[in-house]
Amino acid sequence: MKRQPEILSKQEYDVLVIGAGISGVFIAWDAALRGLKVALIEQNDFGAVTSANSMKTVHGGLRYLQDGNIKLVRKMINERKAMLRIAPHLVHPLPFLMPTTSKLMRSNLVMGVALRLNDLISFDRNQGADPQKVLPNGRVLSRQESLELLPILNGDGITGAAAWYDAQIYNTERFLLSVLMSAAKHGAHIVNYVEAKRFMIEQRRVMGVEAEDRLTGDPLSIRARLVINASGAWTNDLLRTAGITRPEPHFRISVAVNLITRQILSDYAAAASSNYSFTREDGRREHRSNVLIAAPWRQYSIVGTYHAHYDGHPRDYEVTEEDIEHYLAEANTAFPNAQLTREDVLGVHRGFLPEVPSDDGIKLVREAQIHDHVTEDGIAGLISAIGVKYTTARHLAEQTVDLALKRLHLPPAACRTRETPIYGGNIARFGNYLEQHTQEAIPQVSRNALRRLIYNYGTEYGRVLKLIEEDAALAELLPGNVLKAEVIHAVREEMAQTLADVIMRRIEIGSAGYPGDAIIDAVAELMAEELDWSAAETSAQIAQVKRHYGFETSPEAQVVVS
Numbered sequence: 001m002k003r004q005p006e007i008l009s010k011q012e013y014d015v016l017v018i019g020a021g022i023s024g025v026f027i028a029w030d031a032a033l034r035g036l037k038v039a040l041i042e043q044n045d046f047g048a049v050t051s052a053n054s055m056k057t058v059h060g061g062l063r064y065l066q067d068g069n070i071k072l073v074r075k076m077i078n079e080r081k082a083m084l085r086i087a088p089h090l091v092h093p094l095p096f097l098m099p100t101t102s103k104l105m106r107s108n109l110v111m112g113v114a115l116r117l118n119d120l121i122s123f124d125r126n127q128g129a130d131p132q133k134v135l136p137n138g139r140v141l142s143r144q145e146s147l148e149l150l151p152i153l154n155g156d157g158i159t160g161a162a163a164w165y166d167a168q169i170y171n172t173e174r175f176l177l178s179v180l181m182s183a184a185k186h187g188a189h190i191v192n193y194v195e196a197k198r199f200m201i202e203q204r205r206v207m208g209v210e211a212e213d214r215l216t217g218d219p220l221s222i223r224a225r226l227v228i229n230a231s232g233a234w235t236n237d238l239l240r241t242a243g244i245t246r247p248e249p250h251f252r253i254s255v256a257v258n259l260i261t262r263q264i265l266s267d268y269a270a271a272a273s274s275n276y277s278f279t280r281e282d283g284r285r286e287h288r289s290n291v292l293i294a295a296p297w298r299q300y301s302i303v304g305t306y307h308a309h310y311d312g313h314p315r316d317y318e319v320t321e322e323d324i325e326h327y328l329a330e331a332n333t334a335f336p337n338a339q340l341t342r343e344d345v346l347g348v349h350r351g352f353l354p355e356v357p358s359d360d361g362i363k364l365v366r367e368a369q370i371h372d373h374v375t376e377d378g379i380a381g382l383i384s385a386i387g388v389k390y391t392t393a394r395h396l397a398e399q400t401v402d403l404a405l406k407r408l409h410l411p412p413a414a415c416r417t418r419e420t421p422i423y424g425g426n427i428a429r430f431g432n433y434l435e436q437h438t439q440e441a442i443p444q445v446s447r448n449a450l451r452r453l454i455y456n457y458g459t460e461y462g463r464v465l466k467l468i469e470e471d472a473a474l475a476e477l478l479p480g481n482v483l484k485a486e487v488i489h490a491v492r493e494e495m496a497q498t499l500a501d502v503i504m505r506r507i508e509i510g511s512a513g514y515p516g517d518a519i520i521d522a523v524a525e526l527m528a529e530e531l532d533w534s535a536a537e538t539s540a541q542i543a544q545v546k547r548h549y550g551f552e553t554s555p556e557a558q559v560v561v562s
Contacts, residue, residue, distance in 0.1 A: 016224035023387035024230035026397035032186035043195035053351030089458035138164035181423035198241035206381035233352035258304030260347035269295035347513025424458025444475035479518035499541035
């Protein structure tokens with residue numbers, strides 16, 4: 001996958017997708033699989049904003065049973081099954097526990113009925129599944145067993161726990177890149193750091209976009225029969241260039257934040273209620289009552305998600321130290337025995353989700369939205385797709401491409417993304433594959449390094465090893481146990497343009513938090529040699545990465561990923 005922005009202006013596409021978050025890349029892949037000529041542009045790096053903020057959870061919608069929304073629960077179950085199937089190296093089962101209490105709706109009886117109903121609704125979740133992907137039935141645990149498994153709770157009022165299985169993505173950045181590579185493999189033209197400035201409109205029809213290569217400043221005119229706006233929190237900005245505005249915006253912005261902390265649970269994810277009141281520095285009184293999740297992820301925990309309304313522009317949002325202080329305090333009301341402190345916070349992920357107006361706290365948009373602007377606004381050739389969950393991004397893409405085929409006056413074509421493995425995911429039995437391929441004797445590469453490569457790259461891990469075959473020096477381990485070959489592969493094959501692209505979204509070392517000066521300097525030196533950076537450019541790249549982590553950086557926060 002090479003960066004070739006110049007080709008974007010040389011032809012007309014069937015579909016141009018704007019925005020390479022998880023929704024946009026799934027749309028591009030689905031459209032390419034159905035035979036459309038596709039282009040995908042992203043103003044930043046792939047998955048650099050909201051898709052970089054995720055609980056990593058692929059959930060089956062158990063929470064929606066309380067609303068009686070069986071259709072939505074069933075959709076979530078089907079999408080979880082699909083993700084376990086198409087990305088076996090990246091998506092794995094994860095057990096969840098939620099304490100029960102004497103309150104009726106959280107009692108052992110009601111939760112037991114909910115788990116039984118959930119198992120009935122998901123009756124086919126394990127049909128044809130890889131044994132490593134089987135999700136056992138839910139059950140209710142005793143109080144004693146629950147407290148043994150959930151030492152982060154103090155036990156007050158707990159009568160037991162509901163236990164069920166969902167799934168977790170080992171590396172969401174590599175999942176997104178793998179979908180992206182799948183789209184490229186099927187002919188999609190994909191370019192990062194290209195910003196759509198405005199729509200080209202003729203007689204109330206969108207003909208494409210005027211764009212700019214942000215790395216060179218060069219203008220680009222990209223023509224397409226249909227444009228799909230998947231720009232997330234930037235949706236409103238882009239629609240305004242077509243004269244499309246509404247009193248209630250298409251994307252009403254709320255902020256979602258997750259904290260990466262020291263590991264407080266190693267084998268289970270826990271869901272518990274928080275209850276926290278505080279006064280902000282400006283005198284405003286706030287109360288938060290939420291269900292928080294603490295999920296084990298690699299050797300860390302992800303704690304969240306915290307939601308807040310946001311009135312500003314997404315490019316201006318920053319998480320402050322005051323925010324972190326309050327998030328930690330809230331977490332400690334849900335998980336009091338964890339006793340989390342500021343020093344335990346290794347990273348902060350934040351992104352943007354659409355909300356609906358509400359006088360009672362934050363009310364998120366529950367299901368993805370597709371806006372057909374020819375019927376809604378009289379502007380042909382334009383669709384906006386607004387995702388709300390990582391789990392349902394594939395389903396949103398399927399619906400969007402179905403509509404795209406209609407608007408292009410093309411015959412229906414079956415969606416294949418539910419069954420087709422993503423790039424690197426053609427593995428029938430992951431456990432067998434992992435065992436077999438980590439037994440292979442690879443000179444200069446340890447078994448642990450092979451294991452990590454397989455978890456990140458799946459069947460395509462050999463592309464990294466090929467670089468080592470060509471240059472044995474690339475087998476050297478950088479600080480944090482990163483192979484030099486991984487960095488070179490990211491630059492040559494995955495369109496990494498900046499140090500931040502590699503540190504935060506190509507290798508797993510930087511996704512949890514500040515990885516330390518040693519790894520940043522080592523990767524910068526390697527990229528400088530590969531890309532012929534000057535000393536000044538190298539220093540600027542290092543400074544940019546450190547600015548990104550900002551408040552997360554401290555001498556103690558030297559995260560090592562093995």
